[in-house]
Amino acid sequence: MPELPEVETVVRSISAHVIGRTILHAEFFSPLVTRSDFKKTAQALCGAIIRGVRRRGKQIFFDLDNGILYVHLGMTGKLLWNTTAGKHARAIISLDSGTLIYDDIRQFGRMEFFDNLPQSFDRAGPDALNIGFEEFYNRLKRRKGQIKPLLLNQSFLSGVGNIYADELLFKARIHPRTSTQRMSKKRAALLHSSLISVLQLAILHRGSSVSDYVDSAGERGSFQNLHNVYGRAGQPCPRCGAAIRRIVIGQRGTHYCPRCQRV
DNA sequence: TCAAATGTTTGATC
DNA sequence: GGATCAAACATTTG
Numbered sequence: 001m002p003e004l005p006e007v008e009t010v011v012r013s014i015s016a017h018v019i020g021r022t023i024l025h026a027e028f029f030s031p032l033v034t035r036s037d038f039k040k041t042a043q044a045l046c047g048a049i050i051r052g053v054r055r056r057g058k059q060i061f062f063d064l065d066n067g068i069l070y071v072h073l074g075m076t077g078k079l080l081w082n083t084t085a086g087k088h089a090r091a092i093i094s095l096d097s098g099t100l101i102y103d104d105i106r107q108f109g110r111m112e113f114f115d116n117l118p119q120s121f122d123r124a125g126p127d128a129l130n131i132g133f134e135e136f137y138n139r140l141k142r143r144k145g146q147i148k149p150l151l152l153n154q155s156f157l158s159g160v161g162n163i164y165a166d167e168l169l170f171k172a173r174i175h176p177r178t179s180t181q182r183m184s185k186k187r188a189a190l191l192h193s194s195l196i197s198v199l200q201l202a203i204l205h206r207g208s209s210v211s212d213y214v215d216s217a218g219e220r221g222s223f224q225n226l227h228n229v230y231g232r233a234g235q236p237c238p239r240c241g242a243a244i245r246r247i248v249i250g251q252r253g254t255h256y257c258p259r260c261q262r263v
Numbered sequence: 264t265c266a267a268a269t270g271t272t273t274g275a276t277c
Numbered sequence: 278g279g280a281t282c283a284a285a286c287a288t289t290t291g
Contacts, residue, residue: 058271058272074272075271106271109272
């Protein structure tokens with residue numbers, strides 16, 4: 001599923017193709033994904049010049065000369081460059097350099113045009129790769145509840161999803177149910193450094209392809225081969241050999257080592 | 264054949 | 278506001 005490392009990989013693999021290019025034509029097929037009038041969106045994009053591509057958390061922003069094209073991949077969204085449109089293509093955007101296809105099986109993602117970004121975007125938390133420890137710790141201390149659901153809360157921190165939450169908690173040896181209020185500064189520091197290092201390593205491996213994630217060239221990532229706990233229930237912990245356990249926290253499958261990660 | 268599971272965000276409710 | 282939970286959806290797995 002596209003989390004920060006996957007979205008970063010998509011942005012990197014698409015940038016060179018689209019920056020500075022002009023949109024010649026745009027076609028949308030799904031009201032769910034665009035959440036607004038097709039024709040209006042297509043009209044706004046037609047003739048627009050792409051100045052740049054940015055990412056914050058899992059959000060992608062194409063900065064245009066006349067506004068912003070916002071893309072969120074949801075669970076199964078893909079931005080594909082120069083491929084043929086398949087069964088689940090939701091948008092086809094033709095540039096003077098090639099074709100950008102938005103494909104999304106489950107349609108939890110979105111692709112929207114804005115003249116200016118709405119206020120609601122201000123609620124997003126700081127990007128998980130660009131947050132320093134002091135800010136991380138201060139924000140953590142203001143929250144109550146279990147650590148794992150908080151890590152998944154995008155208004156607390158932008159970019160962490162289910163896979164990386166489990167992986168970074170394993171690295172920091174912190175139990176996913178640990179209360180935020182009871183977390184010492186020392187453990188918070190370990191959590192913060194694990195956050196940064198796990199995400200950076202995942203980006204080096206071009207993300208995790210556990211189901212159908214691919215980058216804009218259709219290439220799978222390889223970080224799934226380095227997962228320590230995610231999707232490994234019943235298998236031995238790479239650190240201590242105990243069987244990895246799978247429980248449900250906040251309606252999400254959660255994987256951890258019962259021996260390494262104590263409450 | 265049907266039910267459950269998958270995991271991200273939004274929006275309703277407490 | 279924050280915490281919690283159902284819903285949006287399509288496909289795969291049991």
